[in-house]
Amino acid sequence: MKKKTFQSTMWLYAAAIAGYIGIFAGSTPYGWSSPVLPLYKLDDSPLFITDAEGAWIASAFLLGNGIGPLISIVLSRYTGRKMLLLAASLPWFVGWAMIIFARSAWELLVSRIISGLGTGLSFSVLPMYLGEIAPAKNRGIILTMITMSQRLAVLFSYAICPFLSIQTSALISLVLPIPFVCCFIWLPESPYHWMRRGCSEEAAKSLAAFRGTTNIQAELQIIEKSVSEECAHSGGLRELFCVRGNAKSMSIGLALRLFQQCSGNQAIMMYSQMIFDQANVQLEGKYLTIIVGAIQVIGTILCTLFVDRLGRRPALLFSAIGSMITTSTVAVYFHLQHLNVSTSSIEWLPATGCMLYVVCFCCGYAPLPTTMNGEMFPTNVKSLACAINVSFANFTGFIVGKSYQVISDSIGIHIAFWIFTFCNLCGSVFIYLWMPETKGKTLQEIQEEFHCKKSGNQVT
Template identity: 30%
Template sequence: MGNAGDVKFQYLAAIFVNIASISFGAFCGWPSASFLELSSKDSPLETGPLTHQDQGNVASVLCLGGLLGNIFFVWLAERIGRKGSLLWTTLPCLLGWIGIPYARNPAHLIAARFLGGFGGGGGFGVIPIYVAELAEDSVRGVLGTFLILTCNVGVLLVFVLGYYFNYATVAWMASTLCIAFVVCFWFMPETPQHLLQLDKLQEAEQSLRYYRNIRARVSKELSEELQLELHRLRTPEKVEPEDDCIEDNKNRLSWADFTEPTARKACLIGLGLLLSNQGCGCFALLNYTAVIFEASGASMPPTLAAIMVGVIQLLGTYASTLLVERAGRKPLLLISGVGICLSQCAMCAHSYLKSTGYDTSGYDWLPVVAFSFMLFIACWGLLTLPFMVVAEILPPKIRSTGMMMIMSVLWMISMTTIKCVPLLIANWGMHGTILMFACLTLCGTLFIAICVPETKGKSVEQILASL
């Protein structure tokens, strides 16, 4: 489209919108940075130190908030638009951060964390939709990886802040991210595709001109090309001309839209991808980094270990950003799955030998290296790309609702897994628990190899045709 090749405003929009995911990443990393202080004998809470049960409740309630926030804000995105819905996610996030310094007991912390999860879950549901609808095919993959990249920036940020400041000061500092998000994102236009769904053709063209960096001017050729892309965004699936009454009915979402073969297959693939994302266990095991490092005999302080893990995650996600438009989505997902499985097998073997009394003193570095490699390679694919791929393969008409349903399943599994890992370790041992995750990772990798299509550089029509 001539000057439309300039994608700087698409990058700008992706960076600004993902300030919200930095805030959510900080919520995810806050327990690791703060639980040592809150569970110590000098805990500032009026009820005394946090117990292990309290810590589990405070950590996992983020996922419950994420589940409900995902449902609410994706629903809201269909009513008031992607931009409006994302701006409203700021309110619960800001209240969550402000609530932490004023917390006097575990219930207060749980309420604050629930609000943070409510806003963050909304962001994780709507941001992939927003990015998928504004991005050109050539940069959609790179922009899609920003979600997890910036989330990991937030995790590392709060780890570093937690090393130097107390938990309340960290919360006050993190709350400024909410304000920064509103200030930066306020001036971004709504996505062209959503405006077209509302039949706001002039606003949709203006939005498309902005995101394609096309200055408004009279040009027949330019107008024809803009109209062609607008028509493609509005009707990515082949449809016949219809009268206004039939058009209104077509725009209404019904169960038949989900049972249509392409939509049904897209939903099942999306569900399988996000089950693989959680089934690999990387997110759940992250919450028990200190336990794994301690079990290995590592002498590194927990706070420094957390910072090291945050750096590894960030480097892995950045590698995914560099590779996603070169190697493609599917190869990265497969490489990631194989790498995670091998890493977990190494961790499992070490843990099993140690539990049987075998002298592993010469190999106690192995679980630390394997765990670090697992996180690094996971960020190449299974922890990073599923959210983007799901938004790419869902037909536009059901994208918001489909994303809401699939992400809701993810949040439920995530909450259950985090709560159950200590029970599994107590009953099966560390080796049994990690072996289970290795088997699930292998199943997820086979599913990706057989069922998931490559979406790199493909238009919406081409992706739907490949399903």
């Protein structure tokens, strides 16, 4: 029994850890813009970029993130989850190499889009892969750790980029995907993918490897039944948006992504150093940014520890309400500053507000939309649904990131944070009224609930 438990833990968590390494490698560009863009204004910079160019460069990564999942829709017809995740590493190598040798702003812009292609691809495929290989009892923590890897990567960029040359930090980031490729190439494909391809023997081998036992017939029959029922339908856009259960899952997924991206995270993550510098905080912005990165990790750890105990819905509700309160405090500070009211006695407020916002965001909004992407959709539309969700999130993030700089420069930073506060209020109402709970349920049970089924029969 101990040997089987060890084998199960070894293969299942080896796959998860390898995936996390890939997410870490692909997420360092998220934190790159905040500490590095100011370096392009120094005298020893390889090129000079304006604030307008910097806003485009910072946001371009999210544009690539939005395109990457759309590529996965086409490629998923010909290859499995594993090969798509391995293919995602190629744009990371190209993107970082371009930054090392870049001598113009447009080269930086293109490099960020290319890097984003790989990251968007990995964020759309890895939740599907891990959601299909993980048992229901610990699927939540395994999927939530994807965001932990992202937050660690952001902290990594915050911590090293301000203190190294632009080329050196890019070279270090270029090396990071290598361990991912070397580890992930040896791991099995998802049993759901094999079953959908009609390869039941390969599906059995994959499931046996992840469970560490050959006593898998009961679970294998559940997978086969689930895939057979789901693949009886076309699995296209019509299936995704016209079937009631799928449309409900899609509406919830897109709404969560919308509120996630409009909550203020993109502004704080991409422009945190500039925000702190504008707030006249005594501690240098680059050090406060590192603190914010560390708090992001702590907040995600808290969510990871409690997501399978408290459930998705309570964590999301806490995150939305907490984000609303904290962004409103930052908005109040900058609004007072805009009105020329003395803020010398509350200079601690924006830094504290941003840090508390990060804790609230990481306890729900950050990881759980990704977690639920791997849970809410049936196999026949999962690739398409996850790709659309991730693309929508990143295109929205691109718009938020770009418009934040425009609004801050033309109207005022306080207006941007008041908009974030309003969006968080709307998100709180949505989660309270319409958010379902998926904690502790198998993928089959979740589909039966969304499609209003009992014992395999749909209620009409």
